[in-house]
Amino acid sequence: MAIHYPNGSSYKVSTNKSLKKNHNDKHSHHKLTIYGDRGMTLEQEINDSNNYYLHKNIAVIHKKPTPVQIVKVDYPKRSAAVIKEAYFRKASTTDYNGVYRGKYIDFDAKETKNKISFPLANFHKHQVEHMRQCVQQGGLCFALIKFVQTDELFLFKATDLFTYWDNQFNGGKKSIKKDIIKKLGINIQYSLNPTIPYLKAVDKLLNSKGES
Numbered sequence: 001m002a003i004h005y006p007n008g009s010s011y012k013v014s015t016n017k018s019l020k021k022n023h024n025d026k027h028s029h030h031k032l033t034i035y036g037d038r039g040m041t042l043e044q045e046i047n048d049s050n051n052y053y054l055h056k057n058i059a060v061i062h063k064k065p066t067p068v069q070i071v072k073v074d075y076p077k078r079s080a081a082v083i084k085e086a087y088f089r090k091a092s093t094t095d096y097n098g099v100y101r102g103k104y105i106d107f108d109a110k111e112t113k114n115k116i117s118f119p120l121a122n123f124h125k126h127q128v129e130h131m132r133q134c135v136q137q138g139g140l141c142f143a144l145i146k147f148v149q150t151d152e153l154f155l156f157k158a159t160d161l162f163t164y165w166d167n168q169f170n171g172g173k174k175s176i177k178k179d180i181i182k183k184l185g186i187n188i189q190y191s192l193n194p195t196i197p198y199l200k201a202v203d204k205l206l207n208s209k210g211e212s
Contacts, residue, residue: 040195043063053199060098062097064096093126094107094108094130103206104137106134114147118178120174131161143156145181154182154188157185160184
């Protein structure tokens, strides 16, 4: 299926057969849950965690739907329709939003295979600007950044992200060193339930003086 962004460029969906195999393996699923590598994407792990938080009445946080305009559909069978081409109606903002402890939460999830730094190119300008607007209105914004090669996950405050984002346009580096993310961010350890207990890190932000 071909999906295109509003500017007409193609959106490519990557697949990984080995990951699907691990996900379907019941034994591997339970074993790897604790370590955060169970054949699931970061998005799936966060979605599972959000479902846990919702069912336990801890928080209401969901992935934002992205409006898609379908332009071509094939009907190989009467009982099935296959979407062949579609366009995103507008540029997406961040991945997730909701309410926790009476606070509006808005965040994005990013992964990198780089072992020592996080490329700022993983963010789009409109995503950063969206977070700025939310912070100005009192919302709590952050990024969940995962270093895939080392299986490390951090909560990184949007206000810290803004500093490095802006600096890249004034002669600064176009990436953030992992050491900096470790120092300024909050490390999140995988667990059984929820898979990613990221609200523990959010608690630290809310309980601190500089919660924004």
